[in-house]
Amino acid sequence: MSELLPPRLATDLFGDPIESQPLWFKASSFHSPDFDPESYIADLRSFVPLESLAAELRAHLSALKAELVDLINRDYADFVSLSTRLVDVDSAVARMRDPLAEFRDKVAAFRTVVDSSLSNLRSGLRQRAEASAAREILELLLDTFHVVSKVEKLIKELPTTASDLSSADIASIEKSSPNSGNSLQHIESGANLRETQSILLERIASEMNRLKFYMTHAKNLPFIENMEKRIQNAISLLDDSLGHCFVDSLEHRDANAIYNCLRAYAAIDNTSAAEEHFRTIIVSPLIHKIIPHSHSPVVGSSDGLQEDYWQIMQCIEKDCKFILEISASANSGLHVFDFLANSILKEVLFAIQKGKPGAFSPGRPTEFLQNYKSSLGFLAFLEGYCPSRSAVAKFRSEAVYVDFMKQWNVGVYFSLRFQEIAGALDSALMVTTITPAENLHGNQGKYQKLALKQSVALLESLRSCWSDDVLVFSFSDKFLRLSLQLISRYSTWLSSGLAARKARGANSNSTPNSEWAISVHVEDFVYVMHDISFLVGELSGHYLGHVLQLLESCSAEVLDLVKQSILQAGKALENLLPIVMDTMIEAIVEKSIEDLRQLxxxxxxxxxxxxxxxxxxxxxxxxxxxxxxxxxxxxxxxxxxxxxxxxxxxxxxxxxxxxxxxxxxxxxxxxxxxxxxxxxxxxxxxxxxxxxxxxxxxxxxxxxxxxxxxxxxxxxxxxxxxxxxxxxxxxxxxxxxxxxxxxxxxxxxxx
Structure with missing residues (x-):
């Protein structure tokens, strides 16, 4: 039992092991994968002498060697038995090498065969892919050639009279047109040549659409480049034939032929041509009668547009509604056309620019505003023909619509109105004395509840900002700011005058527009106080209600901000009432002191x-x-x-x-x-x-x-x-x- 116990370590006088290591020496640090001897020594040498470190390392080395010897001695029997079993190892290795070499040769030979087969297979697949691509190109070229030939043949065979149709054409049309059942009755009877032409043109357009597809996938090929002239001639012939048929259909209001022609235009992605034909054939003569645009202006003519728009709307309802309904028909694929913008609005804009250019001029604000509001009403009328919200959004995004709206320079109009309204109030305040309103002591006049002309001018200016003949709804924020500026200007005029009257004894240099308060009689301050009270009540009552009613389409947050801004302006005006009252009292007291001094x-x-x-x-x-x-x-x-x-x-x-x-x-x-x-x-x-x-x-x-x-x-x-x-x-x-x-x-x- 005693052999199983570990040997006791030698101890010193105090009972500590002699081989015990100091705390700064960590043997476990040598097992770290990123152990660096130089950094280890550099870290320890700052507080451990090198001699002590060397001694500890030698002691640790001795301990490791002793441990290695102990391990060998402990498993010595196993080492000896292993060496006795390793007898004739070389001969065994030689016997195993020959089969492995033979197997390696067979694998190499098989690999060579497989590589050869794989190379042949890849070569065959490449040739097959090249042949398939060449075949596709050939088929594409053949299809292109056939389509070009077919288009040329169909264009040449377009009938100009009912007798030009043959039974083969009728059968061909019946196969190509899914809706030709009813049309063939007309064809057989020879009663609708335009519809027949439109059906054939729709078929040609579909073939032309195929041709464009082929050309897109076969571009830069010599064969296609050689056929470029024939293709362009075919496109030109189709455009001419389709244009003549569409124009003829428009002139005769042939709904079926128009429908087929529009489908043909949509198939070849040439909607602009149809919109331009409709504009020149139908819309332009109608608009020219209403707004003639000759080179010499008509003497005494007006630039008003309200009556013109009314006549244009009547013409649209009577002469243009048919094509708008055709293009808006469900599941027709004709939603790509925008006759409202690119035909009607475009021609109206052109006619106004040529016939009545002064209509866009903001130099005459009243007439400009009437024309602008009439134009917005006209645009709303056109939007009424849009079948959906997306159609309305598309109509408003058209370049013609944007250009039409750019003609109305509302910013310049507002600047002129600003000068007009603010200038009127400023002129009324640029006086050296306050002026009673007309018929002050009677009951005649527009604002007889106000006593001074300056107050009447303010209220007229404020009401002008929101009157129907001045306000532009899109500039409501600017007109609101103008209203607040007018109130502030009036308040400043009053406050500066009252301050100048109070300080007239101490400072003889009065501020501009304050002379009125210095020279005015004390009785006139009653009118000032009355007008302030009336204006404050008006701002928080009827005037505020009128503004909020005009802006009722805005959000609740916006309406609350508008209300608070107007009430705040009225509060600033109301704060002048105590100052006016103090001024009146002080003036009366000064007169009374003249008698008091006699005591x-x-x-x-x-x-x-x-x-x-x-x-x-x-x-x-x-x-x-x-x-x-x-x-x-x-x-x-x-x-x-x-x-x-x-x-x-x-x-x-x-x-x-x-x-x-x-x-x-x-x-x-x-x-x-x-x-x-x-x-x-x-x-x-x-x-x-x-x-x-x-x-x-x-x-x-x-x-x-x-x-x-x-x-x-x-x-x-x-x-x-x-x-x-x-x-x-x-x-x-x-x-x-x-x-x-x-x-x-x-x-x-x-x-």
Missing amino acids: KGITATYRMTNKLPVRHSPYVSGILRPLKAFLDGEHVAYLTHNARNELLHGATIRITSRYYELASDLVNVARKTESSLLRLRQGAQRRVGASSDALDNNISDTEKICMQLFLDIQEYGRNLAAIGIKAADIPAYRSLWQCVAPEDKQTQIVF
Whole structure:
């Protein structure tokens, strides 16, 4: 049992194995596939001496060798038995080599045979493919030759009269045309030569389509190049014959022949020729009668298009509807034709450009807009003949449609309207004084709810932006922006004027277009305030509803943005109402202060005299005279009840405040002056030894001034009550009462 235990390792004094390795030495690193000795040594030498590293490596090498010896000693019996069994190995190898060599020779011979057979097979397949390709080309050339010959023969055999038809032709037509059952009855009776020609031409066109297919796959071949002249002649003959038959069918309104000719044009992919024939034969004479385009313009002729479009629509309904219905028939394959754009609209555009070029000119905005809207209505009429939405989209994508729309320079039209509308408002605002509207005091006129011409000009400009004779729906965003700019221009005109009036004392240099506010009478601000209120109500009411109704086809998000923008513009205008009210109040107060300044004479009246006040001063009756005159004027009828009360209370509060300031200053100065004089007198009396009892019994100048002011403010309170203001409710009046009233009357305000 003891032999199975591993040998004990030698230990040092502390019980650690002597062969134990340091922590920095990792033997497992040598087994890594990307182990690099140089990098390993470079990493360790920074903190381990090379001598220590070499010693550890030698110790590890010794350990490995010892382990190898142990392994050999452990399996030594197996190594020895293996060597004893390897006897006569060379002879065994020689016996095995001969069969393998023989097998290798057989495989090589078989490989040679297989390679030869594979090469022969590939050569045969290549020859077969070349022969097949040559055969296909030959068949293609033969088919091309046969088709060319057949087309030439059919073209030459086209009948010009009913007697030219033979039974063979009839049989050939019956085989080639799936819808020829009914037509053959006409052919046999000789009653419909055009339909017969159209059927044959449709058959020739189908053969020609085959010919184009063959030519596409056999191009650059000498045989095809030699036949190029014959092919081009055949194409030319087919185009001429088909054109004559189609024109003849159009002139006689032969629906069956037209149908067959259109199918022939579609087969050879030459729709433009059919559309051009229809334009020149049918459409052009009709349009020329309505819009003649001679070289010399007709004197006195109008460029209006509304009546012309009405006549053109009547002609289309009468003379063009038949081919539109044929080309739109179901499962006919004729949807490739666009007679609406390339025949009708193209000719209409040409006629307008030649006969009425002024119709496209935006220089006459009113006539231009009428023509533009009439043109949109005409296009909508044409789109009514489109059988589906995809047909409408195809019609709008046609080059003629795009060119037609480019003729209408709506951008220039809007610029002219912008100058016209904005210029009218700007001219109304470029004045030095505001102007009352016509028939201001009557009930005549278009916008009699507005009091000033400038406001009337704004409302007319705003309504012009969205009137039927100005608005272009595709430019609604620009007209909305113009409307907001007009409101902003009017608001700026008002705000700059009000600011200039307020700052006129401090700065004599006024801004442009602000002189009106400096020189205007205070009564005229009533009209300004009334017009602002009316415009704000109009913007948030009827005007907003009208704009939203015009834009009802837009999305809810767009309508909400339009609504918010107009309401915001109205809010900016509404914010001027308090400023206008303040301006009116300030103007009234300034006039009242002119009378208030007379109270300074009270000091001179009662100083150094024995006179006592017995009645109120004359100036008191004039303090509220400007306010009363303002309220009694005719212009006050334009103020609302709330605005009138606001003005009344605001003016009386400010007047009373100024009254208190002047009166308190007067009393304070009088008291200071009296105090100084009293000190001087007392000093003089002390020097001469006189008594001051006489002075003490007299009423002072300050008391007399206060008595007079008390009488004045009582009268002022009665005047306030006469206009409906309770004086005790005004803080400045209560302060004034406390300043000048006797001590026994300060607790209660009684007049």
